Amino acid sequence: MENSGVVRKLLRGALRRCPWCGGRGAFFVGWYKKADHCQTCGLGWRRDDVGYELGAAAITAIITFGPLILVLGGMVAVTWPDVEVGLMFAVLGVLAVVLPLLSYGSAYLIWQALDLTMRPPTREDFAPVGGSGQSSD
Ligand SMILES: [Zn+2]
Numbered sequence: 001m002e003n004s005g006v007v008r009k010l011l012r013g014a015l016r017r018c019p020w021c022g023g024r025g026a027f028f029v030g031w032y033k034k035a036d037h038c039q040t041c042g043l044g045w046r047r048d049d050v051g052y053e054l055g056a057a058a059i060t061a062i063i064t065f066g067p068l069i070l071v072l073g074g075m076v077a078v079t080w081p082d083v084e085v086g087l088m089f090a091v092l093g094v095l096a097v098v099l100p101l102l103s104y105g106s107a108y109l110i111w112q113a114l115d116l117t118m119r120p121p122t123r124e125d126f127a128p129v130g131g132s133g134q135s136s137d
Contacts (some may be wrong), residue, residue, distance in 0.1 A: 006117045010098055013109030018043060028105060032066065042126040045108075047115065056108040063107055064099045068092055 009019040018026035023040025036045050046052050057133075075088050 003116075003120055006113065009113035009116060010110055013111075013113040014106050016105050016109060019109055019113035020121065027109070032104060034105070037127040037129075040129065042129045043121060044125050044127060045124055046120070047112075047121070052115075053108075055111040059111045060100055060103060060107040063103045063110075066097065067099060068095055071095060 004022075008022075012022050013019040016028060016039060018022055021038060021041035023038055026038040026040050026043075027034045027045055027125045029035055034045060037043060058064040072088065074094060075091065076083055079088075
């Protein structure tokens with residue numbers, strides 16, 4: 001399969017598609033429930049590196065903290081000099097819980113898109129398509 005550009009892979013990941021093949025809902029059978037392999041091309045969810053999820057956690061932090069900082073700055077700017085701290089904590093607290101829940105999956109696939117760009121997949125990264133999707137771990 002052709003190795004598409006990093007922007008295309010990132011967009012596919014942000015839309016919860018397989019960054020490699022673009023398969024829709026490729027890794028997900030529900031919002032939080034995932035298959036071990038892409039259901040379209042067979043690419044594995046993990047690429048057998050210790051700490052692989054740390055990259056996804058970093059992407060989640062960026063996706064979450066970025067909007068939080070923007071909202072914080074916006075609320076301070078709009079309400080200055082009488083900053084409403086209680087309202088600000090309530091809004092930021094809700095966002096701090098909701099944003100990671102909503103970005104689950106996309107954050108991982110964005111990380112996978114970056115990883116696939118830095119380390120193109122090998123034959124061993126793919127499982128036969130149409131298999132059981134069960135891990136051999
Ligand atoms: Zn795929």
